[in-house]
Amino acid sequence: MTTISPTLLTRFAVGAIAILLVGSLVVIYLNLGLPADHAWHVPTYVMSLMGKYLAFALLALSIDLVWGFGGILTLGHGAFFALGGYAMGMYLMRQIGDRGVYANPLLPDFMVFLNWDSLPWYWLGFDSFWFAAAMVILVPGLLAFVFGWLAFRSRVTGVYLSIITQAMTFALMLAFFRNEMGFGGNNGLTDFKDILGFNIQSAETRAALFFATALAVSLGLLLCIWMVRSRFGQALVAVRDAEARARFIGYRVEHYKLIVWTVSAAMAGVAGALYVPQVGIINPSEFAPGNSIEAVIWVAVGGRGTLVGSIVGAVLVNFGKTYFTGAFPELWLFVLGALFVVVTIFLPRGIMGPFFGMIDRRRQRRLAAEQSESAARASARREAGIEPDDAATAGQGAAQ
Amino acid sequence: MSMTSSLLYLDGVSVSFDGFKALNNLSMVLEQGEMRAIIGPNGAGKTTMMDCITGKTRPDEGTILFDGSVDLTELDEAAIANRGIGRKFQKPTVFEKHTVRTNIALALKESRSPFHLLLARLDREQNARIDEVLDTIRLGHLQKETAANLSHGQKQWLEIGMLLAQDPRLLLVDEPVAGMTDSETAETAKLLVDIAKSHTVIVVEHDMAFVRDLDVKVTVLHEGSVLAEGALDHVSADKRVIDVYLGR
Numbered sequence: 001m002t003t004i005s006p007t008l009l010t011r012f013a014v015g016a017i018a019i020l021l022v023g024s025l026v027v028i029y030l031n032l033g034l035p036a037d038h039a040w041h042v043p044t045y046v047m048s049l050m051g052k053y054l055a056f057a058l059l060a061l062s063i064d065l066v067w068g069f070g071g072i073l074t075l076g077h078g079a080f081f082a083l084g085g086y087a088m089g090m091y092l093m094r095q096i097g098d099r100g101v102y103a104n105p106l107l108p109d110f111m112v113f114l115n116w117d118s119l120p121w122y123w124l125g126f127d128s129f130w131f132a133a134a135m136v137i138l139v140p141g142l143l144a145f146v147f148g149w150l151a152f153r154s155r156v157t158g159v160y161l162s163i164i165t166q167a168m169t170f171a172l173m174l175a176f177f178r179n180e181m182g183f184g185g186n187n188g189l190t191d192f193k194d195i196l197g198f199n200i201q202s203a204e205t206r207a208a209l210f211f212a213t214a215l216a217v218s219l220g221l222l223l224c225i226w227m228v229r230s231r232f233g234q235a236l237v238a239v240r241d242a243e244a245r246a247r248f249i250g251y252r253v254e255h256y257k258l259i260v261w262t263v264s265a266a267m268a269g270v271a272g273a274l275y276v277p278q279v280g281i282i283n284p285s286e287f288a289p290g291n292s293i294e295a296v297i298w299v300a301v302g303g304r305g306t307l308v309g310s311i312v313g314a315v316l317v318n319f320g321k322t323y324f325t326g327a328f329p330e331l332w333l334f335v336l337g338a339l340f341v342v343v344t345i346f347l348p349r350g351i352m353g354p355f356f357g358m359i360d361r362r363r364q365r366r367l368a369a370e371q372s373e374s375a376a377r378a379s380a381r382r383e384a385g386i387e388p389d390d391a392a393t394a395g396q397g398a399a400q
Numbered sequence: 401m402s403m404t405s406s407l408l409y410l411d412g413v414s415v416s417f418d419g420f421k422a423l424n425n426l427s428m429v430l431e432q433g434e435m436r437a438i439i440g441p442n443g444a445g446k447t448t449m450m451d452c453i454t455g456k457t458r459p460d461e462g463t464i465l466f467d468g469s470v471d472l473t474e475l476d477e478a479a480i481a482n483r484g485i486g487r488k489f490q491k492p493t494v495f496e497k498h499t500v501r502t503n504i505a506l507a508l509k510e511s512r513s514p515f516h517l518l519l520a521r522l523d524r525e526q527n528a529r530i531d532e533v534l535d536t537i538r539l540g541h542l543q544k545e546t547a548a549n550l551s552h553g554q555k556q557w558l559e560i561g562m563l564l565a566q567d568p569r570l571l572l573v574d575e576p577v578a579g580m581t582d583s584e585t586a587e588t589a590k591l592l593v594d595i596a597k598s599h600t601v602i603v604v605e606h607d608m609a610f611v612r613d614l615d616v617k618v619t620v621l622h623e624g625s626v627l628a629e630g631a632l633d634h635v636s637a638d639k640r641v642i643d644v645y646l647g648r
């Protein structure tokens with residue numbers, strides 16, 4: 001993987017943000033602004049499907065930040081995504097109030113079913129949207145911080161690190177499957193009614209959620225660009241490529257990894273929180289190890305270390321998934337596997353690779369021209385420089 | 401020899417790998433401002449000694465004191481680097497994906513705190529310092545080039561440039577002229593002698609012409625301990641040195 005110049009990364013990111021924001025507004029107009037029988041009308045379910053792709057795009061972006069720039073191949077980011085999703089789901093459950101099947105004003109249906117008589121302590125506060133929103137960031141962030149602190153301090157790297165991230169998400173999946181955990185067990189959290197008092201099924205609410213997701217991807221992209229372009233980002237890439245060297249010039253490698261890992265986990269949490277109200281459910285299968293692996297494939301397909309590529313990869317692969325699981329459901333996993341193999345062999349820098357490559361080659365040519373020019377100038381200066389020096393020595397000689 | 405004036409003090413340092421003693425009761429003292437050349441056959445333990453000083457390898461036994469009081473065996477790589485010990489590796493290691501200029505910038509003497517670097521920009525003074533280093537190592541015209549595209553010799557120089565930018569109190573330089581042409585070797589000797597005017601330096605090298613150019617006290621290592629020490633002419637007249645190293 002080559003490193004793309006920060007300027008180029010930024011240019012692509014700005015383009016992507018413009019497309020995201022304008023595009024989402026156009027889609028919203030086509031949904032809300034046109035009558036349902038209009039040829040250009042976009043049905044609400046399609047808009048929410050796009051919202052789901054964008055939530056995945058934010059997850060992919062968070063993975064590209066740690067994998068593309070920190071060199072940490074995470075196979076457990078689905079866990080952070082799911083935790084963010086659960087935090088949002090808990091808020092949405094509390095919003096149901098007494099409209100559940102058992103009409104219990106305090107307890108979600110599954111708790112009534114389990115004969116619980118009060119809300120467990122960890123459900124307290126989730127009736128407040130802002131509390132839940134904070135948890136969306138804090139819970140995955142805190143888990144990542146503790147996990148990363150232990151792993152990076154012990155210098156666990158490479159495949160071993162990837163494997164323990166898989167173990168982490170697998171363990172969480174098993175835990176969330178248990179009814180006694182108090183997160184709805186197998187069924188998870190669903191049957192949501194309102195969000196912030198608005199009907200979660202209405203086209204207007206769906207449009208707002210869709211736009212919020214596009215905005216979140218844009219902000220995520222800006223955050224990543226800011227981190228990557230900073231001197232922190234340069235040091236991070238240095239750590240990625242030559243960890244030992246970075247240590248010997250005084251960089252605390254584990255701190256760099258820990259920061260980027262924690263920020264990335266929080267981003268994945270936000271992605272999960274935007275995903276849940278648009279698909280209407282969160283259950284333990286979101287923790288499945290396969291999900292995390294799939295998300296890494298989106299990034300590889302789009303182009304690792306390109307930021308924008310991860311968004312493109314996530315959207316395209318998931319679009320393909322929707323199509324294939326509808327048309328030829330049994331084929332999807334083969335298609336995904338084949339796609340991964342084909343991309344890694346023929347497009348090692350992903351779909352976005354050739355675009356960056358084209359511009360990069362032009363830059364290389366310009367640089368080469370500049371270099372020969374500056375070398376010529378330097379030699380001209382040296383030649384010119386000799387004379388005054390000689391004159392000075394000659395002058396001194398004469399004075400003596 | 402007083403411990404207080406010495407910058408680096410190794411006493412009875414031993415390291416073994418699976419029973420093999422790479423360092424065997426090694427003792428050495430380096431004065432403040434001194435430049436020392438270390439020679440010795442392959443496997444003598446030269447690199448391992450540097451590993452011990454920089455925290456990469458923890459000795460099984462012995463003391464390593466920096467600046468009279470800092471026990472280096474207690475610190476990790478980053479802490480040791482931040483105390484002012486810089487290192488050039490035997491196999492040149494630079495940040496391949498970064499430009500030449502960024503490589504120097506990354507080594508620049510400054511806080512290594514990630515939070516600081518998230519916000520900090522290079523100021524005019526720092527940029528001037530980078531220009532100066534680039535000038536010294538003659539890579540100014542290649543500053544925008546990706547380090548991966550440099551030749552072997554250029555990478556060696558870039559790594560020396562990174563050491564300069566880091567401005568450590570003690571420089572450990574492992575085989576700086578390996579793979580260089582004769583004229584490059586002579587240039588490098590000049591550069592190191594120049595650096596040694598304001599720094600304490602240890603250079604490991606096999607190239608005898610180069611060591612002669614440095615014109616400093618030489619320590620000969622053999623099987624993990626000091627075999628001889630003194631001026632190059634003195635040690636190269638030593639029969640044991642001729643037997644194990646020079647005469648081969």
Ligand SMILES: Nc1ncnc2c1ncn2[C@@H]1O[C@H](COP(=O)(O)OP(=O)(O)OP(=O)(O)O)[C@@H](O)[C@H]1O
Binds near residue numbers: 443
């Ligand atoms: N990590 C390690 N594990 C096992 N053996 C090691 C390790 N590091 C060094 N050695 C062994 O210790 C001995 C000393 O190695 P060292 O690299 O210090 O030699 P050197 O003097 O630098 O040699 P050269 O001139 O070839 O660079 C060698 O026999 C080497 O094989």
Ligand SMILES: [Mg+2]
Binds near residue numbers: 446447448490574
């Ligand atoms: Mg060596």
